[in-house]
Amino acid sequence: MPLVAIIVAMTRDRVIGSGKDLPWHLPEDLQLFKRLTMGGTIIMGHKTHASIGHPLPGRHNIVLSRSQEELPGVQLCKSFVTGLTSAAQLGRPVFVIGGEELYRKALPIASELHISWVKETVTGDVHFPEFDLADWAIFEDEDHQGFHYRHYKRKESK
Ligand SMILES: NC(=O)c1ccc[n+]([C@@H]2O[C@H](COP(=O)([O-])OP(=O)(O)OC[C@H]3O[C@@H](n4cnc5c(N)ncnc54)[C@H](OP(=O)(O)O)[C@@H]3O)[C@@H](O)[C@H]2O)c1
Numbered sequence: 001m002p003l004v005a006i007i008v009a010m011t012r013d014r015v016i017g018s019g020k021d022l023p024w025h026l027p028e029d030l031q032l033f034k035r036l037t038m039g040g041t042i043i044m045g046h047k048t049h050a051s052i053g054h055p056l057p058g059r060h061n062i063v064l065s066r067s068q069e070e071l072p073g074v075q076l077c078k079s080f081v082t083g084l085t086s087a088a089q090l091g092r093p094v095f096v097i098g099g100e101e102l103y104r105k106a107l108p109i110a111s112e113l114h115i116s117w118v119k120e121t122v123t124g125d126v127h128f129p130e131f132d133l134a135d136w137a138i139f140e141d142e143d144h145q146g147f148h149y150r151h152y153k154r155k156e157s158k
Helices: 027-037 046-052 080-090 100-106
Strands: 004-010 015-017 041-045 060-064 075-077 094-096 112-118 136-144 147-154
Touching: 004 015, 004 027, 004 100, 015 100, 027 112, 027 136, 027 147, 041 046, 041 080, 041 100, 046 060, 060 080, 075 080, 080 094, 080 100, 094 100, 112 136
Parallel strands: 004 094, 004 112, 041 060, 041 094, 060 075
Antiparallel strands: 112 147, 136 147
């Protein structure tokens, strides 16, 4: 099993999306996302891939789908476990980049969280799963225009 990091932008109410889309426009967060994930392997759900509309360059794109047989420019996997196994073989940093369904799968096994806490209050119908911040230690902390970035590492279990 590779070390898995989750990368997500969310509000304090854990809103991550509205319908198919991100309900905010935060160019600095897109830059941060690019900087953190560049060169790595990114794992995403089919709906997130469809919403981005193309493979993200400079990263190995793994898309999970049970319904698709082929998608151009990405590696398609039929289950989370096969996605993780394929990612492990590449030996690059692994990031789960959404959406909600994928975050639910990845949260129990993730060792790091990169969270952009969106400052604005936004309504949306897609949420990050509930989790306890007490289980996570802050490793990096940066203030940005429109969001606050925190990098967490899972605390050692006692
Ligand atoms: N704020 C953020 O950082 C952020 C990041 C990413 C996405 N988002 C938002 O999240 C929303 C999309 O999230 P979502 O939960 O609706 O969709 P999603 O997780 O992106 O994709 C769900 C789809 O992925 C496939 N899938 C999921 N789990 C699978 C598994 N274990 N095995 C095989 N295939 C699997 C299925 O595709 P098939 O139906 O093809 O089988 C499923 O319908 C959008 O609003 C998007 O903007 C937000």
